[in-house]
Amino acid sequence: MPAKSKDTRPGGRSARVRAAVHRATVDLVQEVGADKVTLPAVARRAGVNPSSVYRRWGTTSALLADVAAQRKDEAAPELLGDLRADLGHAAVWTLTDLSRPGGVAFFRAEVAPDVDDRRAGLRECLERVSTRFQAALEAAARRGEETPSLDRVLDRVVAPLYFRVVFSLPETDEEYARGLVAELCDGLPASGQLPDSPRTTPE
Amino acid sequence: MPAKSKDTRPGGRSARVRAAVHRATVDLVQEVGADKVTLPAVARRAGVNPSSVYRRWGTTSALLADVAAQRKDEAAPELLGDLRADLGHAAVWTLTDLSRPGGVAFFRAEVAPDVDDRRAGLRECLERVSTRFQAALEAAARRGEETPSLDRVLDRVVAPLYFRVVFSLPETDEEYARGLVAELCDGLPASGQLPDSPRTTPE
DNA sequence: GATTTAAAGCAATGAACTTTGCTTTTGGCA
DNA sequence: TGCCAAAAGCAAAGTTCATTGCTTTAAATC
Structure with missing residues (x-):
């Protein structure tokens, strides 16, 4: 608005x-x-x-940013009422968004338009990503469940996805995205076993 | 070499x-x-x-990549013989490297030189980052300690740092970097309390 | 020191990319 | 329907980037 x-x-x-x-x-x-x-x-x-x-x-940066910004008005995620499922959904959506041809490019475009808009672009882009997860978290919080902070979700789910897409690490797929969420959620209450932790080494 | x-x-x-x-x-x-x-x-x-x-x-990409590549031949990390300390050291080094003016830009330059070299650039850049951590992990492994996989270090430490620097999230400092390492290590043997987990919300 | 030649400098050229004043089209509105 | 102004098209400059043949400088080697 x-x-x-x-x-x-x-x-x-x-x-x-x-x-x-x-x-x-x-x-x-x-x-x-x-x-x-x-x-x-x-x-x-x-x-x-x-x-x-x-x-x-x-400028091209402005154009790219404009195109990228428009893409955000797309699907609204329906919440399933289960934190893990909802976060997983958001994670997969994020991964898909980043992975499609030009996905990272648009991501970067939003991040690096002309210096003036840079800050704004950054914030907007981050918010776009955050929104999906935030919705899931808030819904869970309303149900009285214990939830991780958004910050934690960024560190544990979004950042790895982003990083892995940028570096084209193999096996960065839906399963992996859901695994990140699972690991985050399992660590929530007290401890919990690490679900067969991530695999793949760089080479 | x-x-x-x-x-x-x-x-x-x-x-x-x-x-x-x-x-x-x-x-x-x-x-x-x-x-x-x-x-x-x-x-x-x-x-x-x-x-x-x-x-x-x-090309400018080649030049940027060359400049970036040269920066890597700087300090060799002396290993302290303590996994957490060594990883923390590497994390802080990575953060410093990314944070200095143009840090992210050079990082990106290595990642995205001209399309042909892209793959090579990716690998080299990732290796550059990984090396520091790998050394710490191998040293610990030689001491017979239980260590996380490099992959796990990338997800839990490097990715968040990279992400937070790119998005200029506040309070992304040494303390934070060490906190990521601590959290990773604490989760290693069995469980362990989460050390006053990350703070800061996007705004 | 003399020789060799890699690399720097110079200068002209061509090919974009940008900018700008003006004209033409046409969406919005009375 | 007819007016008005926003936005598109056109075309001519102006910049800057990028390339290339040739000359000059000065490391490296003997």
């Missing part, structure tokens, strides 16, 4: 151009990598005049 | 140029951000002819 990007004239051609540019951006990021995406290239691909792109977005 | 960058003519002017370019690179990364560093800019800053820079490094 805060900044609604006061777009006068949201319909018609304007919207078409916006959509075409967004699509072209996603495509190009997948094809050549976010580093090599340029505004003229996007414009060509979208069948739009470069100056239009420059006037609206200005 | 593997690739020693077969430099014929490592001394004199050549070395001076190399040093000047490296210094200029570090400076520029800090000042304008790694995204906006260009070879001509580096050359100007270094007082060197652009073509020299192009001929030697070719």
Whole structure:
């Protein structure tokens, strides 16, 4: 709700151009990598005049951030009423989001747009990720269950996923994501056995 | 030891140029951000002819990776003979490395040099980080102690550090790094209390 | 010291990327 | 329907990046 990007004239051609540019951006990021995406290239691909792109977005970072930001308005997670299941769900969602072609690229784009927006981009991106987990935690808390802090979830679940995707570590899959959650939850009450802890060595 | 960058003519002017370019690179990364560093800019800053820079490094990614790679040949960690202390040492070192100006940028540069070298860059970078921890683990293993796997160290210590630095989460300091190690080690033998687990919420 | 030659400097060139003033289209609204 | 202004298109500059052939400097070796 805060900044609604006061777009006068949201319909018609304007919207078409916006959509075409967004699509072209996603495509190009997948094809050549976010580093090599340029505004003229996007414009060509979208069948739009470069100056239009420059006037609206200005820089590739801004464009990438815009595209990334829009993606967040997608599925709302339905909560199952079981903390472990809900966290697992969020973890898998996060992993999927990061793993898809260009996923990390968009993640990074949100993190590193122009210096001014950098802080804002960081926070927004983190919040996006956090939201899913926060919802699960709050629901559990409302049920009176003992829950880990969000911070703990970030350290124990999100950070490893992010790290493993960035470094393309093998076997970073759904099972692994759920395993991280399980391990976190098992450590909650008192102790608990470590469920067949992670495997894989870097090589 | 593997690739020693077969430099014929490592001394004199050549070395001076190399040093000047490296210094200029570090400076520029800090000042304008790694995204906006260009070879001509580096050359100007270094007082060197652009073509020299192009001929030697070719691309900014290569240059950044080279600068980053050189940084790794610094302190060798002396092992104290105590797993927790050694891992803590490595964790703090990692945190320091990431936290210094441009730290994350250089880290990324190693991870994402030009697409071809990507895989190689990934592995090398990961190995660089891993080495410190691996040494501590192996020393402990030789003493017959029970040790976590390297993989586990990556998930529980390195990943959170990396994540928190990238997102500029507050209170990501030495104490925190040591806390991660402590928590990992405490979970080792059987159970163990969680040492006043992590604090801080994203906001 | 003289020789060799790797690497730096120079300069011209081409190819993007950006920017900008102006014109044209067209969505929003009375 | 007709007005108005926002946004798109067009085109011409202006910048900056990147490449390359040639010349000059100065390490390294004998």
